[in-house]
Amino acid sequence: MKLSIITINYNNLCGLKKTADSIFAQTYRDFEWIIIDGGSNDGSNEFIESIAPKTEANISFWCSEKDNGIYNARNNAHMFYLVCRNLEERSGLINNLKEHDVLAPFHYLSLHKSDYYKAHNDNIPELPISDMYTDCLVRMPMFYELTLEQVNFIVDCIMTFYKK
Numbered sequence: 001m002k003l004s005i006i007t008i009n010y011n012n013l014c015g016l017k018k019t020a021d022s023i024f025a026q027t028y029r030d031f032e033w034i035i036i037d038g039g040s041n042d043g044s045n046e047f048i049e050s051i052a053p054k055t056e057a058n059i060s061f062w063c064s065e066k067d068n069g070i071y072n073a074r075n076n077a078h079m080f081y082l083v084c085r086n087l088e089e090r091s092g093l094i095n096n097l098k099e100h101d102v103l104a105p106f107h108y109l110s111l112h113k114s115d116y117y118k119a120h121n122d123n124i125p126e127l128p129i130s131d132m133y134t135d136c137l138v139r140m141p142m143f144y145e146l147t148l149e150q151v152n153f154i155v156d157c158i159m160t161f162y163k164k
Contacts, residue, residue, distance in 0.1 A: 008038070033058050037065075038065070097158070102154050
């Protein structure tokens with residue numbers, strides 16, 4: 001299972017370095033790191049450029065461009081997605097997380113299957129590819145207030161589920 005780590009940054013070189021140190025220290029290596037920077041001018045871009053070539057960084061994408069502030073950046077990079085193999089696995093993972101009091105994850109429902117769409121459209125399309133992918137996605141909001149211990153607990157719950 002590949003994890004995506006998404007970091008948003010704006011003029012927080014110190015925090016970005018701490019994040020990099022934490023990522024470099026991870027023993028689980030099947031991840032990608034995506035960095036969204038809001039046009040920093042504190043050396044953050046130079047730091048990203050210096051670590052991007054390093055294999056242990058696993059940076060798959062990064063950009064730095066002026067945005068409309070932290071909430072705009074969070075809206076562009078605020079979700080943690082897990083792609084399960086099928087609906088049964090997705091349901092099992094969500095149930096496992098809920099059993100451990102991790103209540104934030106939720107699943108997708110294809111728009112064309114939603115009650116709202118059905119109430120406003122007579123012609124409901126069959127979209128098997130869309131259904132297949134949405135049956136496999138789990139979305140977890142990234143809460144910035146979580147402590148490292150809480151994040152590690154959630155990751156451990158996910159990893160334990162997949163080691164069964």
